Amino acid sequence: MEHAVLVIHCAQAGASALARMRQLGYRLPTSVRTFEMPCTGRVSEPILMEALQDGADGILVVGCRKDACRYLDGNCRAERRAARVQDLLRDAGIGRKTVQMHFTAADEGSALYRAVHGFCEKVALQGQAEEA
Amino acid sequence: MSKLKSGSTLERLLDRGEFVVTAELGPPRSVDPKVLDDKISALKDSADAINITDNQTSIVRVSSIAAAAYLVRQGLEPVVQVACRDRNRIAIQSDLLGAALSGVKNILCITGDHQCFGDHPQAKQVYDIDSVQLIQMVRDMRDRGVFQGGQEIRNSKKAEIHEPRFLIGAVENPFADPMEWRVSRLEKKVNAGADFIQTQCVYDMERFAAWMREVVERGLHSRVKILAGLTPIRSLGMLKHMKENVAGIAIPDSLAERLGAAKDIKAEGLRVCLEQIERLRAMEGVAGIHLMTVEWEAAVPQIVGAAGLLPRPKAA
Amino acid sequence: MIVAEQKPIQEILAALPEVDNLLVAGCDTCVTVCMAGGDKEARVLCAAIRMSGKKIRNVETVSIERQCDREFLSELSDKVSRADVVLSMACGAGVQMLSDFFPATIVQPALNTLFMGSTEEAGYWLERCLGCGDCSLELTAGICPKTRCSKGLMNGPCGGSVGGKCEVDPKSLDCGWDLIYKRLKSLGRIERLMDIQPPRNWSRAHDGRPRSVIRKDVRL
Numbered sequence: 001m002e003h004a005v006l007v008i009h010c011a012q013a014g015a016s017a018l019a020r021m022r023q024l025g026y027r028l029p030t031s032v033r034t035f036e037m038p039c040t041g042r043v044s045e046p047i048l049m050e051a052l053q054d055g056a057d058g059i060l061v062v063g064c065r066k067d068a069c070r071y072l073d074g075n076c077r078a079e080r081r082a083a084r085v086q087d088l089l090r091d092a093g094i095g096r097k098t099v100q101m102h103f104t105a106a107d108e109g110s111a112l113y114r115a116v117h118g119f120c121e122k123v124a125l126q127g128q129a130e131e132a
Numbered sequence: 133m134s135k136l137k138s139g140s141t142l143e144r145l146l147d148r149g150e151f152v153v154t155a156e157l158g159p160p161r162s163v164d165p166k167v168l169d170d171k172i173s174a175l176k177d178s179a180d181a182i183n184i185t186d187n188q189t190s191i192v193r194v195s196s197i198a199a200a201a202y203l204v205r206q207g208l209e210p211v212v213q214v215a216c217r218d219r220n221r222i223a224i225q226s227d228l229l230g231a232a233l234s235g236v237k238n239i240l241c242i243t244g245d246h247q248c249f250g251d252h253p254q255a256k257q258v259y260d261i262d263s264v265q266l267i268q269m270v271r272d273m274r275d276r277g278v279f280q281g282g283q284e285i286r287n288s289k290k291a292e293i294h295e296p297r298f299l300i301g302a303v304e305n306p307f308a309d310p311m312e313w314r315v316s317r318l319e320k321k322v323n324a325g326a327d328f329i330q331t332q333c334v335y336d337m338e339r340f341a342a343w344m345r346e347v348v349e350r351g352l353h354s355r356v357k358i359l360a361g362l363t364p365i366r367s368l369g370m371l372k373h374m375k376e377n378v379a380g381i382a383i384p385d386s387l388a389e390r391l392g393a394a395k396d397i398k399a400e401g402l403r404v405c406l407e408q409i410e411r412l413r414a415m416e417g418v419a420g421i422h423l424m425t426v427e428w429e430a431a432v433p434q435i436v437g438a439a440g441l442l443p444r445p446k447a448a
Numbered sequence: 449m450i451v452a453e454q455k456p457i458q459e460i461l462a463a464l465p466e467v468d469n470l471l472v473a474g475c476d477t478c479v480t481v482c483m484a485g486g487d488k489e490a491r492v493l494c495a496a497i498r499m500s501g502k503k504i505r506n507v508e509t510v511s512i513e514r515q516c517d518r519e520f521l522s523e524l525s526d527k528v529s530r531a532d533v534v535l536s537m538a539c540g541a542g543v544q545m546l547s548d549f550f551p552a553t554i555v556q557p558a559l560n561t562l563f564m565g566s567t568e569e570a571g572y573w574l575e576r577c578l579g580c581g582d583c584s585l586e587l588t589a590g591i592c593p594k595t596r597c598s599k600g601l602m603n604g605p606c607g608g609s610v611g612g613k614c615e616v617d618p619k620s621l622d623c624g625w626d627l628i629y630k631r632l633k634s635l636g637r638i639e640r641l642m643d644i645q646p647p648r649n650w651s652r653a654h655d656g657r658p659r660s661v662i663r664k665d666v667r668l
Contacts, residue, residue: 046488049495088492092457094499217599221647243606246598246616257599261647264603268644280647305607310629313605316642320603324644332607379608379615 003123004055007034007116008043009062012070013106017062020109028116039063040101041074048085048099058098058123060116065103075103096130098123137274137327138299140237141209142181144447146328146357151413152420153441154211154330154359155179155432157203159194168194168202174429176208178436180444181238183330183422186213190250197231204235211301212236215244220260221269221280228270229285232296240301240330241266263302264324270300271325300325305332306343307382315346322356329356330422333363335374336382337411344417353417360412363424364431365391365401402435409439449566450478450539451573452485452559457496460535460558466503467532472558473524473546474511475538482573485537485559487511493537493558515542521549528553563595581652581659587640589631596624602645605629 007028009018015036028034037043040063048059061082063075082101089097100122102115136143145152155175160167175182182203184196200210212231214224228239243263247255261269261280269280277285277293285295302321306314318329334340340360347353365371371391375383387404394400412418425431436442454460464470472494480486494509510527512520515538524546528534533554536543540561547555563575578594585592594600598616604625608615612626632638650656 044488046491046495049492053495053498085492088457088496089499092461092496092500094496094501097499243599243601245608248616259599259601260650262599262601262603263606264644265647269647303607308605308607308609309611309623310605310609310626313629313641317605320642320644323642379610379618 002031003057003120003127005032005116005120005123006051006056006059007032007062008037008040008047008051008059009034010040010064010069010074011036011038013064013068013104014040014062016106017104017108017112020107021113022109024109024113026109026113028113029120032116032120039069039071039074040078041069041071043078043081045081045085048081049088052089052094052097052099057096057127058100058119060100060102060119062102062104062112062115065105068105075101079103096127098126138237138297140181140299141447142211142238143299143327145180145445146419148445150180150420150445151441152180152357152359153178153436153444154181154183154420154422155429156183156185156422156424156426157199157429158185158188158427159196159199161191161193163194165202168199171429172203172206172208175432176206177444178433178442179423180420180447181209181211183211183213183240186215186242186244187218187250188213189245190217190247190252190255192251197227197234197236200231200236201234209238210236211238211240213240213242214266215242216259216262216266217244217247218255218258220258224261224266225269225273225279228273228296228298232298237298238301239270239298240303241270241326242303264321267300267302267321267324267326270298274298274300275325299327301328301330302326303332304329305380306334306340307332307336308380315343315350315352318347318356319350319352322352326356328359328419330359331361332380333361333424334408335387336384337408338384339382341415344415348417353419357419358417359420359422360408360418361422361424362405362408363426364405364435366398366428366431368392368397371397402431402438405435406439409435409441449481449564450541450561451482451563451565451575452479452539452561453482454484454489454493454537454559455557457493460493461497461500461502463556464497464502464504464535465533465554468505469531469533470497470504470507471524471527471531471534472497472507472509473515473534473536473538474509475513475515475536475542476511477514479537479539479542479559481567483571485539490537493535514538516545518545518549521546524550579653580648580650581656582649584645587643587645588628589635589637591624591628591631593624593628596622596627598624601625602648 040061061078063078069075079101082099085099104112157171184199186196196212200212203210241263273295274297277295284293286293304318374381391397423432472490474487474490475485490509494507497507514520528550535556535558536546537558543557564577565573565575568574575595597604598614609623614621614623
């Protein structure tokens with residue numbers, strides 16, 4: 001069973017790394033969708049929860065490295081919100097869904113691919129564990 | 133001799149200028165009378181009056197008044213501690229009437245440890261009145277014959293006033309903050325009506341001496357009798373606990389080192405206590421000592437004896 | 449303002465009966481400011497309930513300005529009439545008002561209401577007022593001893609005040625009386641601390657009776 005993964009990334013390092021990744025020839029599986037935000041700081045908890053509710057099994061939030069956010073602390077806020085949503089999912093017994101934060105530099109194309117790939121595997125494992 | 137307020141043994145001895153000894157007794161956490169009997173036999177000839185704690189540290193124990201009544205029946209003189217945490221002004225005044233009828237003549241007014249420290253942290257807190265208001269309330273009952281609400285202490289309009297007459301004690305901690313305010317706080321309690329003070333246990337004699345100098349400077353020692361609190365340290369665990377966990381206790385590093393280096397810390401702790409007593413007897417304004425040997429009442433006769441304070445004087 | 453906290457999600461889920469229609473009602477006033485029961489929180493909770501596996505056919509969410517005012521509650525009539533259970537994310541006053549307004553509907557609280565307080569910093573709210581009905585803040589330099597002192601003393605501090613901290617939590621709880629002392633000192637009014645404050649009149653507080661305020665001059 002395919003698990004739907006959403007990658008929400010910022011328009012700065014997130015978008016650049018994604019572009020670099022594609023430039024290097026990496027292709028993401030069809031179960032992965034990407035979505036751009038001006039800054040990951042714009043990713044609120046309701047956005048995360050509703051995306052999960054509407055079908056995403058995992059959300060990877062990709063933002064600039066700490067100290068490199070154009071909007072100063074948008075990425076830090078996103079990290080904390082992602083953690084809070086992750087805690088909520090665990091506490092509510094919604095084990096099959098997961099949210100994670102990933103920090104990237106603009107040129108880290110292969111690293112981003114590895115991160116997304118690794119995340120997809122994690123989502124699949126979690127999904128299988130819950131189904132069992 | 134000045135007119136006595138309560139006629140208690142403690143009052144008579146203090147009035148006479150004797151260096152008094154009081155000790156603390158923690159009532160049992162059950163209704164086993166033997167626990168009480170054992171503590172009483174340890175303390176009976178080595179203290180002029182015995183403090184009965186009131187659910188100390190917010191841990192449920194036999195009530196201080198009930199235990200005090202037990203002591204009175206055995207011919208001993210209790211000091212009933214009254215904390216503000218558990219009872220409102222109605223219950224406290226009611227208890228005070230009962231205490232007086234049971235032969236209690238000394239009351240120690242304290243705030244009371246917060247309930248979070250005890251065995252029932254979910255209990256509702258009272259603190260209807262605080263320790264200063266309590267002192268004033270007990271004094272007004274004694275000196276004006278009225279309840280806190282203003283009514284006279286008489287059974288009916290035609291009956292005579294029969295007020296409880298207590299010697300009123302309070303606690304002061306010379307080592308709590310704000311440091312510069314502690315003597316003023318003492319003065320406030322004296323203004324409210326405190327007759328005697330038992331301090332929190334002293335380890336830092338220099339700081340205590342400085343505090344006493346200020347007390348004497350303000351003439352407070354002639355308005356209130358001050359008893360220095362003492363608690364001998366008997367183990368490394370206790371030393372660590374007192375130094376790190378108990379708020380308002382000041383243990384100087386030199387003392388901690390001395391005790392830490394001792395072969396027999398229990399004996400060393402007792403030795404330290406005796407040195408303190410000697411110094412306190414010579415200190416202006418100190419009217420006596422209050423021994424708080426937690427769950428080690430047997431140490432009291434040892435200490436009092438070794439300090440040359442036995443036998444205890446008889447009140448006239 | 450009123451400060452509340454959301455109940456742990458396990459507790460909320462356990463208390464929800466498995467019905468056909470659930471309405472999660474947020475409140476846009478106090479509980480939005482303290483980030484416990486506003487529109488955002490209602491949406492998050494709604495999504496969590498939908499994904500939780502609880503057999504509730506239909507979960508809807510809506511938020512109104514305040515749940516403690518009838519004029520806003522009336523906006524909910526349609527949605528409430530379709531709901532079997534309403535999970536109110538308002539403070540205790542709002543939950544009760546909503547319950548009174550829709551007496552035929554089961555209403556459950558999603559929050560634990562805590563205190564009247566202030567926003568000290570983003571994400572940090574502090575208890576300030578008990579509602580004792582007998583304010584004497586002028587005596588203590590604008591710092592309330594009933595709420596800031598763990599024992600509510602009027603003639604503090606007690607012997608457990610060390611280094612400006614309260615014995616209840618010496619690592620992080622300020623001693624209210626230490627704060628009062630310092631401010632009175634900086635205002636040049638320290639001698640006020642020698643005044644013996646008499647016992648409080650608790651009959652004006654909740655101790656007296658369930659309370660209400662009635663203004664004849666404004667009632668129609």
